Amino acid sequence: MSESFDALRDLYQDVILDHGRHPRHAGRLAAFDATAKGDNPMCGDRVQLWLKYAPDGRIEKTGFEARGCAISVASADLMAEIVAGTPVEDVRALFSAFREMAKHGDGPDAAVAPGGKLAEKLERLRPLAGVHEFPSRVKCATLPWHALIAAIEGTQETSSE
Amino acid sequence: MNMHDTTGMARLRADFPILTQRVHGRDLIYLDSAASAQKPRAVIEAMRVTMETQYANVHRGLHWMSERATDAYEATRDDVARLLNAPDRAEIVFTRNSTEAINLVAHSYGRGVLRPGQAVLISEMEHHSNIVPWQMLRDAHGVGLRVAPVTDAGELDLAAFEALLADGTVGLVAITHMSNVLGTVTPADRLVRIAHAHGAKILLDGSQAIVHRRVDVQALDADFYVFTGHKLYGPSGIGALWGRRALLEAMPPFLGGGDMISSVTFERSSWAQVPHKFEAGTPAIIEAAGLSAAIRYVEAVGYDAIGAHEARLTDHALARLAAVEGVDILGRAQDRGGVVSFTLANAHAHDVATLLDRQGIAVRAGHHCAEPLMRRFGLDSTARASFGVYTTEAEIEALAAGLERVREFFA
Numbered sequence A: 001m002s003e004s005f006d007a008l009r010d011l012y013q014d015v016i017l018d019h020g021r022h023p024r025h026a027g028r029l030a031a032f033d034a035t036a037k038g039d040n041p042m043c044g045d046r047v048q049l050w051l052k053y054a055p056d057g058r059i060e061k062t063g064f065e066a067r068g069c070a071i072s073v074a075s076a077d078l079m080a081e082i083v084a085g086t087p088v089e090d091v092r093a094l095f096s097a098f099r100e101m102a103k104h105g106d107g108p109d110a111a112v113a114p115g116g117k118l119a120e121k122l123e124r125l126r127p128l129a130g131v132h133e134f135p136s137r138v139k140c141a142t143l144p145w146h147a148l149i150a151a152i153e154g155t156q157e158t159s160s161e
Numbered sequence B: 001m002n003m004h005d006t007t008g009m010a011r012l013r014a015d016f017p018i019l020t021q022r023v024h025g026r027d028l029i030y031l032d033s034a035a036s037a038q039k040p041r042a043v044i045e046a047m048r049v050t051m052e053t054q055y056a057n058v059h060r061g062l063h064w065m066s067e068r069a070t071d072a073y074e075a076t077r078d079d080v081a082r083l084l085n086a087p088d089r090a091e092i093v094f095t096r097n098s099t100e101a102i103n104l105v106a107h108s109y110g111r112g113v114l115r116p117g118q119a120v121l122i123s124e125m126e127h128h129s130n131i132v133p134w135q136m137l138r139d140a141h142g143v144g145l146r147v148a149p150v151t152d153a154g155e156l157d158l159a160a161f162e163a164l165l166a167d168g169t170v171g172l173v174a175i176t177h178m179s180n181v182l183g184t185v186t187p188a189d190r191l192v193r194i195a196h197a198h199g200a201k202i203l204l205d206g207s208q209a210i211v212h213r214r215v216d217v218q219a220l221d222a223d224f225y226v227f228t229g230h231k232l233y234g235p236s237g238i239g240a241l242w243g244r245r246a247l248l249e250a251m252p253p254f255l256g257g258g259d260m261i262s263s264v265t266f267e268r269s270s271w272a273q274v275p276h277k278f279e280a281g282t283p284a285i286i287e288a289a290g291l292s293a294a295i296r297y298v299e300a301v302g303y304d305a306i307g308a309h310e311a312r313l314t315d316h317a318l319a320r321l322a323a324v325e326g327v328d329i330l331g332r333a334q335d336r337g338g339v340v341s342f343t344l345a346n347a348h349a350h351d352v353a354t355l356l357d358r359q360g361i362a363v364r365a366g367h368h369c370a371e372p373l374m375r376r377f378g379l380d381s382t383a384r385a386s387f388g389v390y391t392t393e394a395e396i397e398a399l400a401a402g403l404e405r406v407r408e409f410f411a
């Protein structure tokens, strides 16, 4: 049996199991500048997030509430960790690179080429790259990011469909 | 058919070619029959033979091939009438699936017969396909929508159900005959009696029930009954509505087009007789051949054998799953069919499904198109194992063992 679970270890790396079980950024922020909900109607995953900007326009803090699988919770938590202190344009670039990685397993793409300033952040998302082998789970990983972008843009609701 | 020993089951399983497939290097253990059942060779063959030897459009040609195709298509109507013990073959309307059958009734009976101010009564354990069409009717036509609650055990709350009918404004009850989430079989005959006593007609959603139980619409005394072919070992793309002839005749058509008219001028058209009035456009000709074979297959296995087999499997599954630490089974109805929904502590249903899948075990995870029911139980998803004629006790054992591994993985 262990051989079939080896592939699963790529999907459920310890980092993911850990963040999925004990998210550090779970919870609504008492004071926030923007909020948005993400919804994956196909599987019922839901996330709401709140974000607060620093005076210089960078993201200061993100908090979230998620009802979903280990992948979506871990992804939301890792995202919250990584975007803290990041300017909004970089968040967009990270999202598109991360989306590539989640879909295809590789990346970072040109936007955040190795050695580029976002490479280190993207590397911390690498444990989620395993979802590319599970097409139905890619949306679990990208849902919190869709919600984050929606919050930034003031859209408030998004869906990962 | 002998379904209580391994030789009998091996013979039956050999009827289903897909069961020899391997998934992630393991034998496929298909526990998702409630979403859609696998197909016996007889169904596959019937569809192939139709395409190879007697295919043409139906009700249209005067040529030999079209006549043969029409005969075969109409013979499936007889099969469905026999399956449901309908008194009149003209009461069988072919649809694409249950969803379309319910939409047909919501549209044609809902707008054509029900009046604004009347209400439709559904239950908390309906599939979205038996919720949304009634909401659309409510919003477009001013027909109210009431919802009968389910108990913590996952059974319909009969007292509340009756109370919701008491003021006599409910014109139609639309309710499942078996829940696709809880496995609960509803006491359809009692529901019919209660509905009729309060002047309401009743539609039963038999999508799940007919897979597990013999259905007799006359004994039930129902008014409408719907089911979908693909869950009954038939092809996707065909389902049926049974309705009492007088009701069907009083209803305006659903879709307009070819085959459903008796005459068309630019000023007006007149409708064909039932059931053709409700069958606009070229129907699922090939699928009808498949459905006929599926019905014959189920009849050959026999509902007594199917019922006994599934009761055995379900009891076994309930006992085995309950023994896995952290497993919580949703739904404890007295009368139930071969569907078991559950949650596992510390693991989301999707993660459970992915880990089981890697062991070759196909279960469904999610809200099962029954979000309000999930909410009723304070959940957003469950994993669900569901059984068919080909399911074996060994597969239930594999599920229980697989769940133990999932539990360890997330421990």
Ligand SMILES: Cc1ncc(COP(=O)(O)O)c(C=O)c1O
Residues within 6 Å of the ligand: B034, B035, B097, B098, B099, B100, B127, B129, B130, B176, B178, B179, B180, B205, B207, B208, B228, B230, B369
């Ligand atoms: C109880 C119930 N009703 C209705 C449906 C809808 O069936 P279909 O999608 O074939 O229309 C299903 C299955 O999905 C079901 O389980």
